[in-house]
Amino acid sequence: MKKKILVTGGTGYIGSHTVVELQNAGYEVVIVDDLSNSNADVLDGIEKITGIRPVFVELDCNNKEGLNKLFLDNPGIKGIIHFAASKAVGESVQKPLLYYRNNIVTLLNLLELMPVHGVEGIVFSSSCTVYGQPDILPVTEDAPIKPALSPYGNTKQINEEIIRDTIYAGTPFKSIILRYFNPIGAHPSAEIGELPNGVPQNLVPFLTQTAIGIRQELSVFGDDYDTPDGSCIRDYINVVDLAKAHVIAVERMLENKSEEKLEIFNLGTGRGVSVLELINAFEKGTGVKVPYKIVGRREGDIEKVWADPDRANNVLGWTAKESVEDTIVTVWKWQLKLRERGIQ
């Protein structure tokens, strides 16, 4: 058995896929999640895939005493992957304080407790949102950070700064910041996937819910952008590929494979795909039509962004393997599974 890793937000979308990959790689996992945006049934899915049920602690990471007890009850945690956060961009505009508290205090608690309990490193979930609309594409990690367009985006920038300042102050641990582009897809077993609360704000869950008839029509937000087909362009990254990058990052951080105390990596495919191309790929891959209409632009949307993944490819030693075309089919399989279970 390899080292013990604490995964905050481990019953969530990206967290659950990462727990699977960590367990497959031999790591012992402790999940902490307050279930504010996930369900404990996810643990069954993880167990079905890996044969191992991870230790689960239901706790709000804002509760520092509770977290301290978690470390005492589960001695030997050597690394943390910090997924736990609120992530709805629109909601963050309505409820900024909720986002600042949940996304910042949780990180402060972990950083303060790490040296107390001998934790050697933390991997942090950041986002391409920190780049805003980059001046140069594909965007590298050295691109300037643009003023955030939402409190959510701002929390990611502040989190990155907190980690940087803490590391440079000479604290006895390391960190890897991972900037995800647009994670999509589900585990190929369809035992775990994304389970959005209420009406999805993101493209892919809205698309699959429309395809299955839960939503009447998908709105495509704008076809008058400066892109080949006029719709926005993103770098859609398969969630299992993304999860695997976390395992590599943990190993790099904890096995001293790098001299650096802080590293930042883009996690993307390097390929930009438009909204209309994605709908087309879904229809082609599944044979299911998606009713959609073109509507006006969504406020705050970035026109086009995709990653330069060179540093992740060459330094981290990770490359996205799955194509958008294959990934979009896994989401459909997951949507069908949800219907089978009577969930959505």
Ligand code: NAD
């Ligand atoms: P998610 O909502 O599915 O998972 C987050 C999990 O954290 C949920 O299970 C939720 O219950 C839990 N959580 C929230 N606040 C908590 C708290 N105070 N204490 C304990 N648990 C708490 O989201 P996700 O898509 O898996 O995202 C994971 C991380 O990746 C987040 O930090 C998010 O900001 C970041 N990220 C996500 C995307 C994306 O498009 N999904 C893109 C870039 C970055």
Ligand code: WQD
């Ligand atoms: C993708 C594209 C929309 C819905 C958000 C956050 C970002 C990151 C990922 C965490 C855009 C278009 C969408 C719809 C549409 N999260 N769209 N119809 O906006 O790239 O990123 O999630 O860090 O911070 O901002 O993702 O899935 O919402 O949109 O046409 O019903 O799909 O305009 O071009 P986005 P998204």
